[in-house]
Structure formats: structure tokens, C-alpha cells
Amino acid sequence: MTSMSTTNSLTTLSDWLAHLETAHPTVIEMGLQRVNTVKERLGITFECPVIIVGGTNGKGSTCAMLESILMQGGYKVGLYTSPHLIHFNERARINGISVVDADFVQAFHAVELAKAEISLSYFEFTMLACTKIFADAKLDAVILEVGLGGRLDAVNIFEADVAIVTSVDIDHVEYLGDTREKIGFEKAGIFRAHATAICSDPSPPQTLIDHANQIGADLWLFGRDFNYAGDKQQWNYAGRHQRRHSLAYPSLRGANQLLNASAALAALEALRDRLPLGAQEIRSGLVMIDLPGRFQVLAGRPTVVLDVAHNPHAAATLHQNLDNMGFHAYTYAVFGAMQDKDILGVINQLKNQIDHWCLTDLPLPRAASAQHISSLLSEAGVTIDKDHSIQCFENPANAYTYALSRAGENDRIVVFGSFLTVAGVIECRNNKKQP
CATH class of the missing domain: 3.90.190.20 (Mur ligase, C-terminal domain)
Known part of the structure; x- marks a missing residue:
């Protein structure tokens, strides 16, 4: 266990990150009890809608679309993603701007004090710091990207008002299983009873559907509850209660981006009473996304x-x-x-x-x-x-x-x-x- 005198001497973000890389276990320890206990000690709660996004691929793109559209709607938005590409600060953004070093240092000290005797991994520790910053910022919406899987990922300590699974395919087999059915069950772990559960995979595993139905989630499936159609110039979204016409293509290029955009619009449709958005805000948000490294x-x-x-x-x-x-x-x-x-x-x-x-x-x-x-x-x-x-x-x-x-x-x-x-x-x- 690290002494408080050691961490009190950490005054910069680089100091803290170097400390966390060596002082905390690097192996992935699945389970939520430890990290949830520290969350409660820190008093991290959200009064605003929480959107949790999981999936094998497409998570980052879907999160970026949600963030951009909500910002165009004038909402104050927190986005947590991992891993970062260049700078650690990218993991926590408020209104599209990365959190500054000083705020991370303050949050790290708070997490270190609250965890006391509890062992946390680097991912768990830093995720708690990011969400502590969000909780203190009085946001209108919080978007959290799952790190690995879903059911036992640290992000799953939070209750999602809307949970999205973008895609299910083979990855991280040592933790999640070696079939789409096993992995689908793990990813469906972010769904909640009586809350909206969205899956934009065109061929979702039956385990995901069964789990959503078993817990009483409100399951939205691509092709059944929401869909898209388009030509070379524009595209249209159709959901359960809303249609969006003459939409510009997302600024993110690539074959799957309309699937990701449809999932984002389905989530925002489900939250339309709490986070209303106009057509122009949707259009502007789609063309103003900034997400390096995705085609x-x-x-x-x-x-x-x-x-x-x-x-x-x-x-x-x-x-x-x-x-x-x-x-x-x-x-x-x-x-x-x-x-x-x-x-x-x-x-x-x-x-x-x-x-x-x-x-x-x-x-x-x-x-x-x-x-x-x-x-x-x-x-x-x-x-x-x-x-x-x-x-x-x-x-x-x-x-x-x-x-x-x-x-x-x-x-x-x-x-x-x-x-x-x-x-x-x-x-x-x-x-x-x-x-």
C-alpha cells in the first residue's frame, strides 16, 4: 500500500502517471466490488442522463458523435474514453476540451485518499478520477466508453440511462470468451432493467437479446427498432418515434459510420424528453466530429x-x-x-x-x-x-x-x-x- 507521504509529493500529472504505472497492478482484475466501494466513498453521482457505450468496434466513433451532437444542442457534456492516442488528458473531455493537468492531479489525490486499503488497477484508478471530475462539473450529459467487455468493466459501476452495444466480434478471448455468443453476454452486462438498451450490430448474438429480455431492458435492435437509408448525398434515420431526414454524412469516414450514427441517434431519441434536439443540431453535430485514427x-x-x-x-x-x-x-x-x-x-x-x-x-x-x-x-x-x-x-x-x-x-x-x-x-x- 502506498503511503500518503509518497503521494503527497506527486504534484504533476506526469508524476502521477509514472506512479500509477508502477504502484498499481497492471493485470486486469475483473470485478466491480472494489471500484464501486471507492466510487461510493468519493460520492460520485450523476443527476444527468448517463450513456454507456460498449462493443468490439465502433465505440469511440459512437461516443464522439454523441458528444458532438449534444454540444451543438448547447448541452454541457462529459466524455470518458480509453485508451488515449497521444495525451492522457484525452481520456476526459468536457465540451470537447481535454481536462487540464491540475484537475487530474486534484482528482488523483482524492481517489488515493478514498481508496485507502483497496487495490485498484491503473484503469480503475484513472476512470474514477475522470468520473470524479465529471461529477464535480455539474454536467447535462455524461458519455462513458467501456474499456473491455461490459459486465465486469469498471465503467459498469454506473447505471446507464441508455446503454449501447455497437458491435460484437471476437477480441480479448482470454477475458470474454472465444465465441460471439459468450462475448455478446459479457457486453450485454451494461444493460439495465427498464432502461433503453441499444444494439447496432446487424446480427446480434442471441445471448445479448436473451439477457436484455430476461432483465426487462427496453431493447432497441438495428433493423427492427431503428434503421437508416441513404444515397451518395445524404441519409435518413428512422426510429421508433422519430425520423430524421436529409442528414449530412458524418465527418468520420468509413463503411460502418452510418451504423454508429444510427445508434447515436437512437440513444438521443430515447432521451428526447430530457435532452431535446432539433434537426439542425443533429446535422451540425454529425459534420463537426473530431476523432483521430478512425479511417x-x-x-x-x-x-x-x-x-x-x-x-x-x-x-x-x-x-x-x-x-x-x-x-x-x-x-x-x-x-x-x-x-x-x-x-x-x-x-x-x-x-x-x-x-x-x-x-x-x-x-x-x-x-x-x-x-x-x-x-x-x-x-x-x-x-x-x-x-x-x-x-x-x-x-x-x-x-x-x-x-x-x-x-x-x-x-x-x-x-x-x-x-x-x-x-x-x-x-x-x-x-x-x-x-
Whole structure:
């Protein structure tokens, strides 16, 4: 147990984060009792609507859409997400602005004092600090993104007025199970009796439906309770009680974004009495979303795409999105991933679209080495010839710099995999812009 004299000496956010990374268990300890006890000691409660968003993929996009639309409606909105891309502060935003260091330091001291003898993981500790900041800010709406699964995730200590499951696919099998049915049950754990439960997966597992019905949740299913239709210029949303016509496409690009947008609009429809919104606020919110690393196509040549696709389901969506782009002579990939991911499954989704692989090590013990990924490429049948190559690098910056040096103006570079891969390239690009 850390002494108070030790934590009293922590005065900066970087000090605290360094302390939390070493002083708190890094293993994932499923269960809610410990974190709920500390929440109660801290007195964290919300009088405003709480939206909790879970799912294998699409969580971050759906949260960003909800935040943007509600802000356009004039509401004061708190958004908690994880992991962060560049700066820890990104995990807690109020009205689109990251919480400042001083507020985090104050919240960390409060959590440390309240937890006393209780052991918390890094994720649990920081999530409590973020929600403590939100509780003190007197918000109109709170949006919380699930970290892993749902039923036993720390975010699930809060009661959702609306819970969204965006998609269900295979990921984190060591914690959630190895089938969509098992994973669907875990994700459905964020649903609550008599509250709205939304699933935008077009083929939801039966376990999710059964759990929602068993607890008496008000289940909204895509295709049954809400839907969308559109052409190249605009799209329409249809829900149980509301229709939204002539909507602009979300500023987030990609094949699944209308599914995510439909889930967001279904949630806001369910909350229409508490958080009323006009048509123009919906339209403006959809086109003003800022979420780096989700099929983000950067300006300039060669074309550079950033995408945090790190499981086969997300890689399949990335495959579809790359197919929908214009012609590119060669495609370079900057790719790094965690060892516990289905890396071979990701490779199999994308191997036919990539000519040159620039593989990178990542600065975490649980990251897969570039050499290991290289062996998986060979296992997947990726060959080396005059038009195809595999190179290994120590970090994402070096991998990206090499790809940039090789790519012609009619080529493209796709940076994908772990958040750390995309973050490393973003920081590399930012550093190159410095005078």
C-alpha cells in the first residue's frame, strides 16, 4: 500500500502517471466490488442522463458523435474514453476540451485518499478520477466508453440511462470468451432493467437479446427498432418515434459510420424528453466530429490513412474502406500490434491489399515484435518479390519514415494496428513540422 507521504509529493500529472504505472497492478482484475466501494466513498453521482457505450468496434466513433451532437444542442457534456492516442488528458473531455493537468492531479489525490486499503488497477484508478471530475462539473450529459467487455468493466459501476452495444466480434478471448455468443453476454452486462438498451450490430448474438429480455431492458435492435437509408448525398434515420431526414454524412469516414450514427441517434431519441434536439443540431453535430485514427485520410500525397484497426472485425472494415478509395499504384503498411491480438486474422483480412509491409516494435512488454509479425506474414502466404517486401523497424516513426521515403505520390501509406502504432506516426509527423 502506498503511503500518503509518497503521494503527497506527486504534484504533476506526469508524476502521477509514472506512479500509477508502477504502484498499481497492471493485470486486469475483473470485478466491480472494489471500484464501486471507492466510487461510493468519493460520492460520485450523476443527476444527468448517463450513456454507456460498449462493443468490439465502433465505440469511440459512437461516443464522439454523441458528444458532438449534444454540444451543438448547447448541452454541457462529459466524455470518458480509453485508451488515449497521444495525451492522457484525452481520456476526459468536457465540451470537447481535454481536462487540464491540475484537475487530474486534484482528482488523483482524492481517489488515493478514498481508496485507502483497496487495490485498484491503473484503469480503475484513472476512470474514477475522470468520473470524479465529471461529477464535480455539474454536467447535462455524461458519455462513458467501456474499456473491455461490459459486465465486469469498471465503467459498469454506473447505471446507464441508455446503454449501447455497437458491435460484437471476437477480441480479448482470454477475458470474454472465444465465441460471439459468450462475448455478446459479457457486453450485454451494461444493460439495465427498464432502461433503453441499444444494439447496432446487424446480427446480434442471441445471448445479448436473451439477457436484455430476461432483465426487462427496453431493447432497441438495428433493423427492427431503428434503421437508416441513404444515397451518395445524404441519409435518413428512422426510429421508433422519430425520423430524421436529409442528414449530412458524418465527418468520420468509413463503411460502418452510418451504423454508429444510427445508434447515436437512437440513444438521443430515447432521451428526447430530457435532452431535446432539433434537426439542425443533429446535422451540425454529425459534420463537426473530431476523432483521430478512425479511417482518417490525411491531406497531401502520398495518401496517408490512419486507422486503429487491431482485430479481424475492424480489419475487415478497413479492407472495405480501402477498396472504396481511388486507385493507388502501391500500398505501404505501417503495422504494429499487441501479442494477445489475433494478428494472423488481421493479416488475412488485408494481405491482398498491401504490397510493402513496414512492421514495427512497440514500447510495451506485451507487444508483438516486428520479427514475430514477419513470421506470421510468411505463414499467411505473403511473399517477397520485386513488387512486395517486408521490413522490420524498432519504432513506428522509423517504419513510417522509411515508407514515406519509398512511396511515390500515387501510392498510399496505411498506418494501422495498435493505438501505439498510430500515435507513434502522429507524433513523428508533428515533430517533422517543428521548425
